[in-house]
Amino acid sequence: MRIWQSVVSGVLLSLAAIGALHGQSDGSTKQLAHDIFKQLIEINTTDSVGSTTLAAEAMAKRLRDAGFPASDVQVLGPNERKGNLVARLRGTGAHRPILLIGHLDVVEARREDWSVDPFQFTEKDGYFYGRGTQDMKDSDAIMVTTLIRMKQEGYLPDRDTILALTADEEGGKSNGVDWLVRNHRDLIDAEFVLNPDGGGVYTRNDKPVMMSLDASEKLYSDFELEVKNPGGHSSLPVPDNAIYHLTDGLSRLEQYRFPFELTEVTRAFFEQMAAIETGQTSADMKAIVSNPPDPAAVKRLSSSPLYNATFRTTCVATRLDAGHANNALPQRARAIVNCRILPGHSREEVRKELLCILADPEVTVDFVSNKGEILANAPADQGIPPTPLRRDVMFPLEQVTQQMWPGVRIIPTMATGASDGVYTNGAGMPTYGISGVSLDFDDVRAHGRDERVGIESYYKGVDFYYRFLKAVTSQP
DSSP states (O other), X not given: OHHHHHHHTTOOOOGGGGGGGOOOOOHHHHHHHHHHHHHHHTSOOOTTTOOHHHHHHHHHHHHHHTTOOGGGEEEEXXXXXXXXXXXXXXXXXXXXXXXXXXXXXXXXXXXXXXXXXTTSOEEETTXXXXXXXXXXXXXXXXXXXXXXXXXXXXOOOSSOEEEEEEXXXXXXXXXXXXXXXXXXXXXXXOSEEEOTTSOEEEEETTXXXXXXXXXXXXXXXXXXXXXXXXXXXXXXXXXXXXXXXXXXXXXXXXXXXXOOOOOHHHHHHHHHHHHHSOHHHHHHHHHHTSSSOOHHHHHHHTTSHHHHHHSSOEEEEEEEEEOSOTTEEOSEEEEEEEEEEOTTOOXXXXXXXXXXXXXXXXXXXXXXXXXXXXXXXXXOOXXXXXXXXXXXXXXXXXXXXXXXXXXXXXXXXXXSSOOTHHHHHHTTOOEEBOOOOEEETTOOOTTSTTOEEEHHXXXXXXXXXXXXXXXXXXXX
């Protein structure tokens, strides 16, 4: 736990120091948080037909109506559908600004796949349902609610607090954080960044297990696999079928496991989790952080998708496209393989490894850029190193976590996915994935069918971010 102990060693909690932050949300705050959440869910922000501009304008209006000067609330972007909101709560200027980021866009969702309408805010069985309830319109709504609450009570933070709600984190060609960093750095320049697209309280059987803090993340990459063939009449099948070449290669990929590897952050994660888990799982976690790691323990933990993704690069087929007619042999077969790459490895390194795994010269592997460009070679960068854990972030996080979830450990983690933190970290602004919304280990539905978040979990997340942001912006 070197990365963690270096920060919290010797720190004694002083809950009385933030006693003023103990108050829970009143009825009006809950109603505000509910209404903002509902409004965001019911604005379609998918890349195909939606608009983040509509969502950004809606939130901008709420902030202006709450008393934010028009000069401190802007909606701007590269085109009319990909607008980004940038708002600023003015502080004393005692410290450099803090930046809060959250993406407004959501992944596609088909009504026929869901038991409810994904773009209607549905309340049932103790949950809020809708596309974006976990990823991440819940946190967007929480951040807007928090700034409105602070503005209305006349709170003066010790630094400016900037909010950026942005486009195209989930795909598309107009990533909002990237665009703002490159075109309007002055609007979002900050000492550090909080990104509630990562981290949060994880529960098991409704019992809090840990507060995770994303201090590292994998490197996102898409690759296009393609097989070309002359084709022909389907009544004269030949063994050299483009689809068979592609699917045989994908079957080999399905069976392949990238090498086991621990980083400083993931080693700390398993060391901490070993003290929380019990039985064989705890023993296995201790065994994989030993030197050398126990192969049998690695194999057993690999059966957990979360743990497997924590200590391996993962690549999985997500899309298929082949053929041009029912009665013709395919002239082309394509697949998209999505990879989440461990820090320290490049996209080009993984592209070459995919070629070896597929083991078929008929299958080409090209890199797909964020702008949709198909490139023969991938970038050679190896992602962002772990973010240093600052005391002015960690101490308030420890205080508020112990108030709200007494005894729960804060565990630095590596996001097995990816986030817009790659852009802010890359721009020299240390970024921390921190959320107060709790999710059960076995009920993570982001990007999936019937996405939902617990109603009480959401409202507790509202309380958490208010307390945490006040603690961060009122330090000596």
